[in-house]
Amino acid sequence: MAFAETPGLLSTTEAFSETTLVVDPARLVEACAFLRDEHRFEMLVDIAATDYLGWGSPGVSGYIGTAAGRNLNRPMTQGLQALPAPKPKRFSLNYHLLAIQPGARRVRVQVWLDDGEPVPSVVSVWPGADWFEREAWDMMGIPVEGHPHPERLIMDEDWEGHPLRKDYPLGGEPVRFSGEE
Amino acid sequence: MATIARPDAKDPIYDGTRIPSPIPTVLEVDPAVKDTDDILTVNFGPNHPSTHGVLRLIVDLDGEVVVGVHAKVGYVHTGFEKNMEQKSWWKGITYAPRIDYLAYQNNELVFVLAIEKLLGLEIPPKASWMRMLLSELNRIHSHLVWLGTAALELGAISMFWYTFREREMILDLSELVAGYRMHTRYFQTGGLAEDVPPGFYPECRKFVEWMPKAIADYDGLLEKNEIWENRTRGLGLLSRSDAIALGQTGPVLRASGVDWDLRRDDPYLYYDRVHFHVPVLPHGDTYDRYRVRIEEMRASVEIVEQCLDRLERLEGEPWIADDRKVVLPPREELHTSMESLIHHFKIVTEGYRVPEGEVYVAVESPRGELGCYVVSDGGARPWRVKFRAPSFAALEATATTVQGAYIADLIAIVGSLDTVMGEVDR
Numbered sequence: 001m002a003f004a005e006t007p008g009l010l011s012t013t014e015a016f017s018e019t020t021l022v023v024d025p026a027r028l029v030e031a032c033a034f035l036r037d038e039h040r041f042e043m044l045v046d047i048a049a050t051d052y053l054g055w056g057s058p059g060v061s062g063y064i065g066t067a068a069g070r071n072l073n074r075p076m077t078q079g080l081q082a083l084p085a086p087k088p089k090r091f092s093l094n095y096h097l098l099a100i101q102p103g104a105r106r107v108r109v110q111v112w113l114d115d116g117e118p119v120p121s122v123v124s125v126w127p128g129a130d131w132f133e134r135e136a137w138d139m140m141g142i143p144v145e146g147h148p149h150p151e152r153l154i155m156d157e158d159w160e161g162h163p164l165r166k167d168y169p170l171g172g173e174p175v176r177f178s179g180e181e
Numbered sequence: 182m183a184t185i186a187r188p189d190a191k192d193p194i195y196d197g198t199r200i201p202s203p204i205p206t207v208l209e210v211d212p213a214v215k216d217t218d219d220i221l222t223v224n225f226g227p228n229h230p231s232t233h234g235v236l237r238l239i240v241d242l243d244g245e246v247v248v249g250v251h252a253k254v255g256y257v258h259t260g261f262e263k264n265m266e267q268k269s270w271w272k273g274i275t276y277a278p279r280i281d282y283l284a285y286q287n288n289e290l291v292f293v294l295a296i297e298k299l300l301g302l303e304i305p306p307k308a309s310w311m312r313m314l315l316s317e318l319n320r321i322h323s324h325l326v327w328l329g330t331a332a333l334e335l336g337a338i339s340m341f342w343y344t345f346r347e348r349e350m351i352l353d354l355s356e357l358v359a360g361y362r363m364h365t366r367y368f369q370t371g372g373l374a375e376d377v378p379p380g381f382y383p384e385c386r387k388f389v390e391w392m393p394k395a396i397a398d399y400d401g402l403l404e405k406n407e408i409w410e411n412r413t414r415g416l417g418l419l420s421r422s423d424a425i426a427l428g429q430t431g432p433v434l435r436a437s438g439v440d441w442d443l444r445r446d447d448p449y450l451y452y453d454r455v456h457f458h459v460p461v462l463p464h465g466d467t468y469d470r471y472r473v474r475i476e477e478m479r480a481s482v483e484i485v486e487q488c489l490d491r492l493e494r495l496e497g498e499p500w501i502a503d504d505r506k507v508v509l510p511p512r513e514e515l516h517t518s519m520e521s522l523i524h525h526f527k528i529v530t531e532g533y534r535v536p537e538g539e540v541y542v543a544v545e546s547p548r549g550e551l552g553c554y555v556v557s558d559g560g561a562r563p564w565r566v567k568f569r570a571p572s573f574a575a576l577e578a579t580a581t582t583v584q585g586a587y588i589a590d591l592i593a594i595v596g597s598l599d600t601v602m603g604e605v606d607r
Contacts, residue, residue, distance in 0.1 A: 016298055016540045042425050045543070046569035048554040055558060084537045084558045094554065096541050096569070100425065100439065104447035108541065128428030131577050149207055154255035154606055164263055 003039070003107070007031045018108060025111040025119050032095070032109065032125045041097035041107060044122070047132035048094045049140040052087045053166040056080070088112045091142055093119055118143040139164040208580035210241045210249035219243055225591070227256045234602025238579070238595070245587050252579050258606040265566040269532025270296055270370070273563060277553075278364040280568055281604035283326050285364050286319035287546040291553040292566070293368045294449065295542040299535045299557055300370070304502050307495040308372035309450045314385070314488035315358070315367065316450075316544075317481040321392065322351045323547035324474045328399060331471070331596045335412050340402060347395050350388050357381055370533075371508040372501030382493055389489065392482045396475060403471070413468040417582040417594035420465055427581065428574040431549025432473045433598055437465035443545035455487045467597040474599075477547075507533045532561035541569075548572050548599055568607060572600035 003012060003019070008027025013020045023031045035041045089112040099105040113119060121144045122129045133144045134153040141162035144150060152159060161168055210220055220241050227237040235256035241249030261280050265273040277292035278285030290312055297304065329344035352362040358381055359365035359374070367374050403409045419429070424437040434441055442459040444452040460476030462469035501508050509528055510521035527533075537559040543552040552569030575598040582594050 015538055018540060020539075044428055045430070045550055045574075046541070046552050046554065046567070048541075048565075048567040048569075050539075050556055050565045050567075052564075055564070080559045081534060082537075082559060094539075094541075096552065096554070098550075100441050102446070104443070106541070106543075126428065127426045128574060128577055131573060135573075154258045156255075163260060168263075170263075170267070 003035075005034070005038075007034055018106065020108045020110050022110045022112070025113060025117070028109075028111055029120050029122055029125060032122045035097060035107065035109065036125055039105075039107075040099045040101055041105075042100055043098045044095060044126035044129055044132075045098050046094075046096040047129060047136055048096070049136040049142055049164075050092045050094070051090065051140060051164065051166045052092065053090055055087055056083045089114050089117075091115070091117075091140060093136060093142060095122070113142060115141075116143065118145045120144075121146040121148075123148060138162065141165060207252075208248070208250045208584060214243060214248060220248065222249075223588070227253070234600070234605075236576070236595070236600070236602055236605075238591070240588065240591065242588055245589070247583050247586050247588060247591060250580050250583055252576055254576065254602070254605050256606065257602050259603075261607045262566050262568065266563055269561045270535055270563060271528065271532045273566065274368070274370070275364075275366055277568075278366070279603070280607055281546065281548070281551070281570070281572070281601050282363065283323040283601050284319055284546045284548065284551070286315045286368075287544055287551055288568075289366065289368045290316055291542055291544045291546075291551050291568075292555075293370055294544065295540055295553045295555040296370050296535060298540045298542055299538055299555065300507060301536075302371055302502055302504060302507065304372050305499045306451075307377075307492065307498045307500050308502075310488050310491045310495065311373055311377060311500070312368060313450045313452065313455075314485055314492065315355075315365075317484045317488070318351050318354060318385075318388075320481045320547045321478050322348055324478050325351075327474060327547075327596075327599045328471075331593070331599075332403065332409070334592050334596055335409065337403065337406070337409065340399065343395070343398060343402070347392065350391070354381070354385060354388060357384060369501060369508070371504060372499070374501075376500045377492065382489055385485065385489055389482055389486050393479065396478050396482075400475060410468065412590065412593055413466065413471060413597070415464075415466050415468075416586060416590050417467040417470075417597055418465050419578055419582050423581055424465065424578070427578050429549065429578055430571050430574065431545065431547070432470055432477065433549065433575055433578070435459070435461050436469035436473045438463040443543060443550060447543070449542075449544055451491075452484075455484050457481075457483045467593055470597045470599075534559060534561050535563075543569070546571060548575065548601065548604075568604070570604040570607065572598075572602070572604045575600050576605055 003021055006021055007030040008024035010022045010024055091113045093111050095109040097107050111119060119142060121133055131153060133147055136142045137144055138152040138154050139162055220243055223240045223242055225238040225240050227235040237253040239251040240247055261276050265276050274289060274292060277288045281288050325344040325348045329341040332340035355365055356362050357378060359367040419437050421438045424434050440461045445459055457480040460473050462472055505524050510524050514521040515525055535557045537557055539556045541552055541554045543550050549571030551571055554567040555563055556565040558564045578598060579595060583591055586594055
């Protein structure tokens with residue numbers, strides 16, 4: 001396998017003709033520098049964070065309704081056709097790399113993180129990672145260690161919570177009524 | 182017409198071992214200068230007529246020279262990605278074009294391609310050709326809006342009227358095909374929502390004949406215009422290695438001398454079956470970014486013409502895949518077939534299920550590599566949708582490009598990166 005020598009490589013998967021390298025977060029910077037220099041992935045195109053809280057919780061279909069009866073206002077109570085494969089930790093951070101060479105090779109570097117577990121910054125490998133890592137902190141609450149500007153990017157500086165997490169409420173902000181103390 | 186200098190193909194784009202020197206995405210004022218009390222901090226935006234949306238720049242000035250810049254984004258954050266997690270795949274397609282409201286057709290395309298990749302769905306040739314045709318019309322549309330507003334900001338007001346005249350033609354074509362002028366939702370999982378209407382090909386031919394003349398007119402107005410040249414040449418410099426290190430794509434990357442276009446180098450749809458030229462210019466300044474976009478419009482017209490040639494021969498062919506688990510059954514069957522009615526009902530209410538997995542799909546939008554990372558848990562709604570917005574990366578280059586520029590050129594330089602704030606903030 002071409003990527004077997006990547007530092008900190010935990011596993012490699014091929015799915016939908018895409019290669020995913022799962023890497024130990026502690027050796028992420030090393031792995032990224034290796035991929036950039038040895039495999040010529042000069043460009044980091046994207047960093048996408050995903051929250052897997054409640055992954056597979058709808059259960060398997062065939063179960064229609066609860067003791068209180070079927071909730072018609074909530075679609076998808078029928079559940080999934082098969083339970084999805086369990087994930088090792090709550091968050092995944094996906095670095096999509098591109099080699100600007102004939103053939104346009106791509107690879108996805110994936111790290112798995114628990115809530116509050118920091119990930120080292122790859123700004124020293126690709127300066128363009130800067131805003132993507134700030135976005136990951138802002139939207140998903142993934143702390144980035146060694147980032148030059150560890151601030152929120154999209155939300156206000158004093159915003160509470162991280163909006164793209166699965167446990168972030170959908171119902172908007174609480175409204176204070178006039179006359180309320 | 183100016184000839185385009187192509188960088189030598191053997192010239193390495195980027196030597197892999199080079200550790201990039203720190204490239205700022207936030208330009209800090211030199212502390213020695215800051216203490217002199219000569220620095221004036223100016224707030225620019227978020228509601229400024231020339232920021233192409235609600236972008237806020239906090240600019241530190243030494244006299245008239247920009248010595249520090251902080252870009253603040255997030256004023257149009259609308260939670261598209263969060264919303265799309267709550268909607269079925271089917272309904273989510275409506276959100277995608279609204280993310281980048283100038284390249285709506287390309288956004289729709291990338292999301293639909295991502296769903297089709299997960300489903301493993303084959304789409305009929307007619308749908309692919311039509312998708313290509315509309316994406317290219319959309320590219321011209323986006324560049325026209327950019328050209329008109331960028332010239333307007335430098336005082337060339339007549340450009341705006343000319344470019345919006347041709348933009349109107351493209352919107353009329355959109356309306357003819359989909360019934361909507363923008364955000365058409367014409368791309369459906371499996372193909373197109375409706376067949377191409379009669380009368381579209383002749384109308385589109387008229388546009389293809391007209392457009393090269395219009396582009397020549399723009400060139401006549403701007404290319405050798407002394408004011409335009411003085412205000413764009415040599416300004417907003419971005420070297421090729423900085424452009425790659427900062428993840429720039431699309432016209433910004435090609436204007437910095439990198440010969441890279443996903444349509445040619447990583448073809449999707451039928452881009453490998455058409456001939457078009459990819460403009461590449463070496464200087465990395467505002468003027469080259471303008472030239473690249475002008476040339477890209479010409480290339481897009483070429484592609485539209487070739488799509489029309491193919492489409493006219495595909496008259497009467499299917500425009501959507503025949504997969505009843507994903508695609509709505511034909512309308513007339515609903516009156517006679519119970520199964521069709523059930524399928525229709527299930528797809529509209531519950532939505533179709535998409536196999537478990539994660540994919541990243543990229544297309545060349547008018548602004549560069551537009552990517553869509555999608556995770557499915559096997560249900561009827563996406564688990565996660567993340568758009569890789571080319572404007573987001575382009576704004577990272579603000580600090581590098583405006584370094585040492587005059588405040589009067591700031592607008593032209595930031596404008597030349599062609600950012601759409603809806604896409605940056607999502």
